[in-house]
Amino acid sequence: MLxxxxxxxxxxxxxxxxxxxxxxxxxxxxxxxxxxxxxxxVSELQAVRHxxxxxxxxxxxxxxxxxxxSCTMKYNPRAxxxxxxxxxxxxxxxxxxxxxxxxxxxxxxxxxxxxKDATGMSRVSLAPMAGAQGEFTGIAMIRAYHDAxxxxxxxxxxxxxxxxxxxxxxxxxxxxxxxxxxxxxxxDIDLEIxxxxxxxxxxxxxxTNPSTLGVFDRxxxxxxxxxxxxxxxxxxxxxxxxAILGKVKPGxxxxxxxxxxxxxxxxxxxxxxxxxxxxxxxxxxxxPFLPVPLIAQKGDQYQLLTEEDCPQSxxxxxxxxxNAGVLLRAYIYARMLGREGxxxxxxxxxxxxxxxxxxxxxxxxxxxxxxxxxxxEFIVTMKxxxxxxxxxxxxxxxxxxxxxxxxxxxxxxxxxPECLLIEPTETESKEILDQFIETMSLIRTEAQENPEIVKxxxxxLPVKRxxxxxxxxELDLVFTPGVQ
Amino acid sequence: xxxxxxxxxEIKSMLASINVSSIxxxxxxxPASLRNENLDQIPSGLNEMDITRLMSGFARQDGVPLCFxxxxxxxxxxxxxxxxxxxxxxxYSAYTPYQAEASQGxxxxxxxxxxxxxxLTAMDVANASLYDGASGLAEAVLMAIRANRKSxxxxxxxxxxxxxxxxxxxxxxxxxxxxxxxELDFDLEGGHINPESLPNEPGDIAALxxxxxxxxxxxxxxxxxxxxxxxxxxxxxxxxxPTALALLTPPGEWGEQGADIVCGEGQPLGAxxxxxxxxxGFMCCKQALVRQMPGRIIxxxxxxxxxxxxxxxxxxxxxxxxxxxxxxxxxxxxxxLVTAATIYMSILGSKGLEETARMCHQNTQALISTFSSIxxxxxxxxxxxxxxxxxxxxxxxxxxxxxxxxxxIAGGFALEDDYPELGNTLLVCxxxxxxxxxxxxxQHVLAYILAEAAKRK
Numbered sequence: 001m002l003x004x005x006x007x008x009x010x011x012x013x014x015x016x017x018x019x020x021x022x023x024x025x026x027x028x029x030x031x032x033x034x035x036x037x038x039x040x041x042v043s044e045l046q047a048v049r050h051x052x053x054x055x056x057x058x059x060x061x062x063x064x065x066x067x068x069x070s071c072t073m074k075y076n077p078r079a080x081x082x083x084x085x086x087x088x089x090x091x092x093x094x095x096x097x098x099x100x101x102x103x104x105x106x107x108x109x110x111x112x113x114x115x116k117d118a119t120g121m122s123r124v125s126l127a128p129m130a131g132a133q134g135e136f137t138g139i140a141m142i143r144a145y146h147d148a149x150x151x152x153x154x155x156x157x158x159x160x161x162x163x164x165x166x167x168x169x170x171x172x173x174x175x176x177x178x179x180x181x182x183x184x185x186x187x188d189i190d191l192e193i194x195x196x197x198x199x200x201x202x203x204x205x206x207x208t209n210p211s212t213l214g215v216f217d218r219x220x221x222x223x224x225x226x227x228x229x230x231x232x233x234x235x236x237x238x239x240x241x242x243a244i245l246g247k248v249k250p251g252x253x254x255x256x257x258x259x260x261x262x263x264x265x266x267x268x269x270x271x272x273x274x275x276x277x278x279x280x281x282x283x284x285x286x287x288p289f290l291p292v293p294l295i296a297q298k299g300d301q302y303q304l305l306t307e308e309d310c311p312q313s314x315x316x317x318x319x320x321x322x323n324a325g326v327l328l329r330a331y332i333y334a335r336m337l338g339r340e341g342x343x344x345x346x347x348x349x350x351x352x353x354x355x356x357x358x359x360x361x362x363x364x365x366x367x368x369x370x371x372x373x374x375x376x377e378f379i380v381t382m383k384x385x386x387x388x389x390x391x392x393x394x395x396x397x398x399x400x401x402x403x404x405x406x407x408x409x410x411x412x413x414x415x416x417p418e419c420l421l422i423e424p425t426e427t428e429s430k431e432i433l434d435q436f437i438e439t440m441s442l443i444r445t446e447a448q449e450n451p452e453i454v455k456x457x458x459x460x461l462p463v464k465r466x467x468x469x470x471x472x473x474e475l476d477l478v479f480t481p482g483v484q
Numbered sequence: 485x486x487x488x489x490x491x492x493x494e495i496k497s498m499l500a501s502i503n504v505s506s507i508x509x510x511x512x513x514x515p516a517s518l519r520n521e522n523l524d525q526i527p528s529g530l531n532e533m534d535i536t537r538l539m540s541g542f543a544r545q546d547g548v549p550l551c552f553x554x555x556x557x558x559x560x561x562x563x564x565x566x567x568x569x570x571x572x573x574x575x576y577s578a579y580t581p582y583q584a585e586a587s588q589g590x591x592x593x594x595x596x597x598x599x600x601x602x603x604l605t606a607m608d609v610a611n612a613s614l615y616d617g618a619s620g621l622a623e624a625v626l627m628a629i630r631a632n633r634k635s636x637x638x639x640x641x642x643x644x645x646x647x648x649x650x651x652x653x654x655x656x657x658x659x660x661x662x663x664x665x666x667e668l669d670f671d672l673e674g675g676h677i678n679p680e681s682l683p684n685e686p687g688d689i690a691a692l693x694x695x696x697x698x699x700x701x702x703x704x705x706x707x708x709x710x711x712x713x714x715x716x717x718x719x720x721x722x723x724x725x726p727t728a729l730a731l732l733t734p735p736g737e738w739g740e741q742g743a744d745i746v747c748g749e750g751q752p753l754g755a756x757x758x759x760x761x762x763x764x765g766f767m768c769c770k771q772a773l774v775r776q777m778p779g780r781i782i783x784x785x786x787x788x789x790x791x792x793x794x795x796x797x798x799x800x801x802x803x804x805x806x807x808x809x810x811x812x813x814x815x816x817x818x819x820x821l822v823t824a825a826t827i828y829m830s831i832l833g834s835k836g837l838e839e840t841a842r843m844c845h846q847n848t849q850a851l852i853s854t855f856s857s858i859x860x861x862x863x864x865x866x867x868x869x870x871x872x873x874x875x876x877x878x879x880x881x882x883x884x885x886x887x888x889x890x891x892x893i894a895g896g897f898a899l900e901d902d903y904p905e906l907g908n909t910l911l912v913c914x915x916x917x918x919x920x921x922x923x924x925x926x927q928h929v930l931a932y933i934l935a936e937a938a939k940r941k
Contacts, residue, residue, distance in 0.1 A: 003596050003830050016563050016836045018843040018916050023731070026849055027868050031703050033733050036834040037604045047830040048565050051823075055574035057589035062573025064586075075487055076577050079532050085567070088543035093553045094760030095897050097889035100549050103542030104759055117525035129615040129761065130816040132803070136657070143660060166815050168808035175660035178808045216513050247511055248518045263816065267487075271820025272590035273580040273612070273780060275762035291656070307652075315656035319556050319618040319649050319749065320760025328759075332539060338529025341486055343521060347507045348488050354510050355498040362501075373513045401586050406579075412804075429489040430498060456788070461585040463793035471785035471797040475774065477609045478599040479784075 003050050004479050007040040015044060057462045058272070059406045065432050067356075069377045069409035069421025070164070070212060072242045072264035072349075077336065080268070080329040089328060094320035098303050104328070105302035108321075109295045111331040112279075118342060119241075119258055120251025121281030127291040127322045131239065134259025134278025135170040135206070138235045140314045141257055141282065141289040142204045143174050145233065148289075148312065154203035154231070160189060162213055162413040164239060167206045176203060183415065187215040187369045189223055198230035208237040209253065210244065210375035212413040213368065214353070214421065224254030233257070233286075238278075241265045242425070243350060243376035246343030256283045265345070266330035277326040288312040293321050348426035349376035352433060356424055359437045364444075368416050377423035379416055380408075386418045391447040391454045393418040398465065399446070399457035403439045486529060547892065550922055552851075554872045554913025555699070555897035556617065556647050557760065558727070558752045560840065561917055562824075563831045566754050570824040580780075580816065584795040590819065591794035594782040597826040604729045604829075605722075605746045606736025607768035611779035613817045617749025618650040620765025621693070621723055622657035623778045623812055624747045627769070628691035628719045629663060630811070631744070631776040635717060637688040643668040643677050645698035646723060648902035672905070675700040675865030675874065679708035691719040694743070696735070697728055700911065701848070701872025702865055710739030719744040726766070727752040727844065728870045730837040736768075745769045754828030755821050764818035764825065775801060778812030843916035844871035851914045851923050858931045860938060864909065872913040874899065874906070879937040881908040887933045893926055 023032065042050070059066065066073035092101055112124045128134040139157065146154045157171035161180050168178040181197050184190045189207075205227050210216045217223065227234050236250040236258035242265045250258045262268050263276035270276075282290060292313045293304035304321065307313055337345065353374040360380060361367050368379035382393040397407030397420065409421040424433055447454045458464065490498075495507070504510060511519070530538065551559045570576070574589060581587030581594075598610040614620040625640050642651055642665050655665060666689075671678040676698060692713035696704050706722075713720045722735035722743035735743035751763035769777055775798065783797035803810040832840065848871045855861050860878040877884060881898040888895035896910035903909070914923060 002592070002599075003826075004599065011833075012835050013831055013833055016561075016832055018836075018839040020839050020842040020846060023842060024846065024849065027703070027731070027845065027870075030707070031732055031868060033729070033731060034737075036838065037730055037734070039600055039603065039832070039834040039837060040830045041833045041835070042830055044563070044565060044831055047827060048569060050830070051569045051593065051827050052572070054589040054593055055569065055572045057587075057592070058574040058578045059583070059586040060574045061577035066579065068579055071579055073577075073579060077487060079535060081571060081576070083536060083539040085571075086539065086543040088546045088548055090756035090758050091548045091551070091559070092546060092759045093551050093559065093757050093894050094557055095553050095555055096549065096551070096894040097885060099886070099889050100892075100894060101546055101759065103545035107539075107542060114526050117523055120520065129619070130814075132813045132815045133615065133619070136813060140656070140660065165803040165805070165807045165810065166813045169803035169806075169810040169813035172808045172810075173657075173661070173813055175662070218513055218515065221515060221518070244514075246521055246523060248514050249520050252518050252520050261816075269576045269820065270579045270816075271818075272575055272578040272587070272823065273594075273819030274816040275615075275764075275818045275820060276816040316649060316652045317619060317656060318616050318653065318761065319647065319763075320616075322760070323615075323762040324759035325756075325762050332535055335527065335530050335538070336486060336532070336535050339523035339526040341529045342523055342526060344485055344488055347510075348485075348490060350510045351490075351495070351498055351502075351507050354502045354504075358502045373510055397583070398585065401583065406586060407583050427487050427489070430494045458585050462588045463585055463791055464787040464789055466584050466787050466793045466795045467785045468795055468797070471783040471795050472800075474785075475609075475797070476784040477595075477774070477781060477797075478602045479595070 002479055003040045003042065006042045006046050006050060009041060011041040011043065013044055064404060064406050065428060065436060066406040067408050067422045067424050068406060069423040070239055072423060072425055074267055074425035075427040076267050076269045077333060080332040083332050084325055084328040102302060105295060107328060107331045109297055109302050111327055112295055114334050115260060115279055116281060118245060119281045120249025121258060122284045123287050123290060124279055124281045125290040125294055126279045126327050127317050128259060128278035128280055129318055129323045130274060130276035131259060131261040131278045132166045132170065133317055134280050135166055135237065136173055137280050137291050137317065138257040138259055139170055139174040141286050142233045142235065144289040144314050145286055146203055153200050156201045157203055158197055158205040162211055162415050163206060164212060167237060187211065187213045187372055188217050188219050191219060191222060194223065194226060198226060202230050202232040204233040204235055206235045206237060208240055210240045214375050214377040214379055215369055215372045216375055220253045243346060245346040247346045257286055262326060262330040267333045268326045268329040275323045275326050277323045277330065289314050291315060291317050345426055352424040352426060352428060353377050356422060356433050356437065360440060363437060363441050368419060377421060380420045380422060381416055382418040382420065385447060389447045389451055391451050393420050395454045395457065396443055399443045399454045401458040402460045405436055405439060549892045549894045551894045552912050552914060552918065552926055553894050553897055555911050556749060557757050559757055559915050559917055560752055562754050562756065565831060566824050566827045569827055570820060575823050576820065581796060588794060591782050593823055593826050595784055595794050597822050598782060600826065600829045601766050602768055604726055605768045606734035607746050608771040609774045610766065610768040611777050611781050613822045614765035614767055614779055614814065615818060616761065616763045616765045618653035619657065620747040620767055621650050622654045624721045624745045624767060625654055625658055627745055627776050627778060628721055631773045632690045632719045635688055635690040637690060638663045639689045640665050641668050641689055641692045643670065643693065645670045645677060645700060646693055646695045647699045674867040675702040676704050676867050677709060679705050679712060682712050686716050689718050691721050693721045693723060695723040696732065697725060697870040700865060700874050701869040703868045706738040710743060714741055722746040724748045725752060726750060727841050731841040744773060750821065750825050753825035755824060762818055762821055764821040776811060779814050779817060840916050847914035847916065847918050848873060850920060854923050854927045858927060858934060860934045871915060872911055875910050875912060877908040879934055881910050884933060888929065891929050893929055
């Protein structure tokens with residue numbers, strides 16, 4: 001049932017009412033709405049029960065193992081939420097005087113400094129509100145850098161074929177052409193093709209390392225040198241930073257700009273599709289172009305730097321200072337982990353992934369890059385199962401839901417057929433990983449003996465497989481009473 | 485180990501399964517020259533007791549001042565149930581609902597949100613959120629350029645009565661695509677765009693942006709502006725405050741044909757001020773433009789048994805399918821804030837939201853009338869307003885704000901940097917939370933500060 005179907009005309013929620021008089025004549029009639037907005041008229045209990053019940057139709061980290069590759073679905077410590085929801089933090093107006101926010105600004109300054117050290121970059125801006133906005137920021141800074149040098153010939157951004165879709169979409173938003181470069185069968189970038197692709201038209205390259213194939217590019221130093229020699233800059237997509245936290249720093253690999261997904265590596269919640277936070281770190285040469293506001297320390301006071309202080313900045317990305325509450329949760333998480341804890345993140349994320357990869361291989365599953373070490377994630381390809389049993393990666397994913405496991409990422413990266421990208425994260429126990437591995441074997445047995453049960457999965461969830469074609473062809477995006 | 489469950493025994497057995505002797509061996513593909521475990525700038529970890537002590541100290545340091553600032557973020561009452569439910573783990577710690585069968589809770593909620601926001605704006609369709617009001621306007625500008633097929637220009641008219649930071653953000657986001665933002669000046673008497681000042685032949689322009697209420701809190705002549713834009717081949721982008729819409733003509737009913745694209749800051753619908761975020765941007769449009777809209781869109785469909793269900797739809801617009809040809813690069817958006825907003829709108833209902841809007845308006849009127857007794861304070865602009873007003877001071881506004889802050893009052897937003905022609909001016913807001921006692925306190929302190937400043941002169 002939809003909330004609107006609980007609604008009854010005339011039902012009001014008195015506990016939430018304001019005592020008001022008639023509509024004042026200080027607003028002339030012509031500006032006023034003629035009919036009420038038809039929001040639901042329900043009691044507080046009806047709303048609470050409706051949304052509590054809806055919540056129970058979700059999988060989440062708090063209820064399920066969520067091995068979603070490239071998404072880093074690790075435990076979101078409750079303390080981070082509870083402390084960030086203190087009334088003093090929630091009630092602070094973003095435009096209030098800096099003297100009224102020194103506690104909060106201390107946290108933000110220290111977060112900037114910690115992220116700088118964790119990534120090996122020279123300076124960090126917390127402004128971008130999600131990974132994709134961090135990407136935009138990075139490429140816009142690369143463009144600002146070339147423009148400031150009057151180097152107008154650089155019109156192309158190189159993107160590997162295994163990259164996340166946000167990479168090429170971002171390059172286009174910044175006015176660049178995209179040139180795709182191929183990945184070799186061992187998962188590393190093809191240096192020959194890279195060499196052919198580089199030239200005076202190259203503005204930069206967007207890379208994820210470890211790549212979306214779940215392996216660390218062993219030639220990253222050569223890649224970095226080649227791109228820099230051609231006059232281009234290197235952008236690091238921080239989607240997979242969890243794999244290398246405390247082990248190797250993007251700054252040391254030669255990257256000029258990186259974004260971090262704090263909702264991945266720094267364990268702020270995904271919230272059913274955000275909010276995230278995508279701070280950027282830069283090397284020396286890009287510092288002048290960082291987005292504002294930046295948080296600076298002046299004596300014992302913290303303050304926000306604006307366009308006046310940073311005249312070459314690419315500008316602002318949000319009305320205020322980005323997703324401050326997300327940044328605060330990331331700060332609390334970083335302080336709880338500390339430097340020892342951060343090193344453990346990369347170590348145990350990698351241990352869990354390699355353990356799963358070894359066990360699944362032992363169980364006869366096909367690993368996409370079996371000769372390589374897994375990083376924090378790895379790929380199983382279901383091409384044999386699809387060919388031999390007629391049961392594909394999507395069928396496995398949907399059947400896993402019946403066994404109370406969230407599905408891995410399916411059909412990404414695009415260059416591996418019938419793939420499942422599996423990322424367990426460091427916060428999952430060996431027991432859970434073992435259960436998942438056993439369940440994968442069980443599903444394959446089902447696929448051999450009774451493939452229909454796998455092909456028609458899920459069977460135990462609130463709905464069975466949904467008709468996506470109907471959803472797109474017969475658009476029903478808002479509820480209209482009487483229309484089913 | 486905090487948040488890591490492994491026992492020593494388990495680590496040993498896992499390493500044996502992988503056939504390596506230590507965790508460190510797992511990093512052997514990373515060139516030795518790059519290995520760097522130095523994290524000296526990061527302090528040692530804190531347990532939950534110590535982090536609680538630390539954060540409580542920061543919180544106490546900041547306190548809770550009496551807030552009269554609006555300027556894009558508003559201090560509204562949020563019913564207790566809103567965040568109690570929103571932070572349930574099933575909403576809080578879920579991922580983007582790609583696996584529809586395992587995400588029906590979030591998906592149905594987003595469909596309900598799309599319905600509510602279209603009812604509030606009187607538009608046909610909505611997406612499931614953008615990052616915030618300012619970046620949402622930038623996406624609306626890009627969308628208008630794509631959608632206005634009759635226009636060959638990449639010109640957008642953006643009035644100076646639009647929030648100054650929105651204008652800056654739009655510039656940052658669209659400047660690399662050759663889009664020209666042309667500013668439209670405002671009437672100094674009314675604080676609005678005077679329709680009579682608009683040119684008869686504006687030329688080829690893709691869209692006009694209309695804020696309602698505008699940045700000064702003033703109501704714009706939305707009908708006349710919308711008709712003028714449509715008569716001249718432009719699309720209309722409305723930038724609206726959702727609380728105000730409970731009271732004001734919705735953009736879908738502006739002029740003869742209504743606005744084409746509507747966006748705005750969703751923060752007033754249940755998001756706390758929280759130093760500027762996370763908030764969410766909303767976006768609605770006419771049915772005909774739905775395929776040009778960026779962001780997630782949820783549709784209702786049926787499962788293999790014919791049972792109702794919800795799923796992400798029109799994904800062919802999005803970056804994970806279309807890559808470089810996508811409508812936007814947006815991926816993660818602000819789902820949890822939309823969860824809060826949907827619960828907020830359900831609990832308030834049409835009547836509750838309208839009462840909130842009226843109370844905000846009444847309190848601001850009360851503030852205007854209370855301030856009229858202070859020497860050296862003058863209200864600017866003679867037009868109807870919603871819940872903000874501009875006051876001009878004889879003393880420098882920024883210094884006055886500093887002094888107010890020292891008395892624990894967040895007194896308003898200084899306009900002099902963005903509108904030097906207005907002199908020493910503050911934009912002040914009173915929401916439903918600022919009652920007459922609060923207004924009187926502000927009046928007393930302000931009168932005292934201004935009197936002291938006058939003595940010093």
